[in-house]
Amino acid sequence: MVTLGVIVLFRLGQSLPAPHVTVRAPEDDPPLRWILDLLTGGGLSTLPVFAFGVLPCLVAPRLLRALIVLSPRLAALRAEGEAGARVLTRYRRRLTVVLGLAGAICVLGFRGQDVLDGRGAVAVACLTAGTALVLRLTEVITDRGFGDGVRILLLAQVLAVLPPEFLRLCERTGWTAIVVMAVVTLSITVITIVVAQGQRRVPVQYAKRMIGVRTYGGSPTYLPLRFPQANSPAVLAAALLSVPVLWPGVSRLGWLRDEGDPWRIAVYFVLVCLFAFIRAAASQDMDKVARDLVRVGGFVPGIRPGSPTADYLGYVNHRVIGFGAVCSGVVALIPALGLALLDASPRIPVAGVTLLVVLVFLVSVTLDTTRQIESLRRQRRYAPFLR
Template identity: 45%
Template sequence: MILCGLAMVGLVVFVEQAQRRIPVQYAKRMIGRRSYGGTSTYIPMKVNQAGVIPVIFASSLLYIPALIVQFSNSKAGWATWISQNFVKGDHPIYIATYFLLIVFFAFFYVAISFNPEEVADNMKKYGGFIPGIRAGRPTAEYLSYVLNRITWPGALYLGLIALVPTVALVTLNANQNFPFGGTSILIIVGVGLETVKQIESQLQQRHYEGFLR
């Protein structure tokens, strides 16, 4: 169990830190006697940009049918079907629906949080461009292409991590409090990584040597 927990934490840390860095260059501009620009940077696109939000959305949405049946006290066929398929977490229909909802909400959240057209327009406004890609609409299309490609592994990773407690419940006869998986490990590792980043930034501001290399 300890080895399983360490492996899960290592996987979460690896994916949460993984990112696709798109290089961006800024052309030099002469304003008076001073030159501006001429620098190079990158746009970081995380594999899991949505974080734990899709898991929370999917679990909340799956709870609604059971809540409707509970308040309606109906004995109709639809209520019986929901009670049999969407109440128990180890039912195949529940697992498949949960996984698909996580993938959907991962793409949905990324689509509303990252706007390739806006990023491309800002780059064009300040003289930035991606090497080999024309500024403007081609840049937005390239960013959309990369974003869709990189969101797929992040969405599948979220779905698999969220299903770990359910798989353990079915295969290992674990109890409901199985700790290694789902939203608990994602939140714990996310908070830990953010805390380390904050400490590292404070150390760099005070000119101390950091412990992240």
């Protein structure tokens, strides 16, 4: 109920007009404006109270991570543990509000409104306060609801923008669009769940230890190796292939503008597989896993502890992430091929990756919610209710 209530309040804020803001009908409808509407829930077109949606909440953590790499003081805070994490959380919140303030000034200034007079200052303050309130709503979902607040609100605003585009597509193609979208949705959902739930179990044995008069360890277990799910490889590949859309004067790469071109699809598949493999390999450190096993007295049967264990785990992990990278490429191709059959690329240049992100978000949010509900169910005793 908390999650649903926050979503309703969020969509209400994206429909409530900000004061002293004149909304004009757009003279043209470029694809990049549609992408911005997707990221902000259509807020940049009408400038409601929640004009920027969860976009500042998405940008602030990534910008803070970049600043941590550049600033030794922030890096020291991250190394302090829980105390440093609380300080970084405060910095992230302040950075989110600052991004909302900067975005409000830039958007109103671009519309030709003076932000220094009384009306402009009120509009800037309202949009900035809306960003701060959206930040608080995401934290309420994370703390008291189900799932990650930013991801759930992002999914809500994306689903609010996509239906008009889907209806426009159905008007052009009829029942074909419904059949193709059903096949694409089912295929992506099945493959994503299989890859997300799948794991390679490496057997691990722990040495027996005597603590007091009791014996601990000695029981066999396993080390699960998974492929980390992410939408960033498909988004990055689509961004690289969308360069001709930004500079239409480039004639030699004109085939990249058509999402149905076979060469573009092939390059897109290779880039997604490559980026997915690099991201998964960089996010998992098998040397650290091997050191942790040595520290707690664990070992892989038949493999010597230390460097041989790290090499073996790295070999197995590379095979796992290689298969996962190919699956990511296949999943990224499914919506691209489906929308190419419907000829949706002239309207939406990144329609394939947009549909992919929406479906993967939906599946991941559903899986997270199901896990949390199952965990909550196990913590409660239902015997009185079953009698």
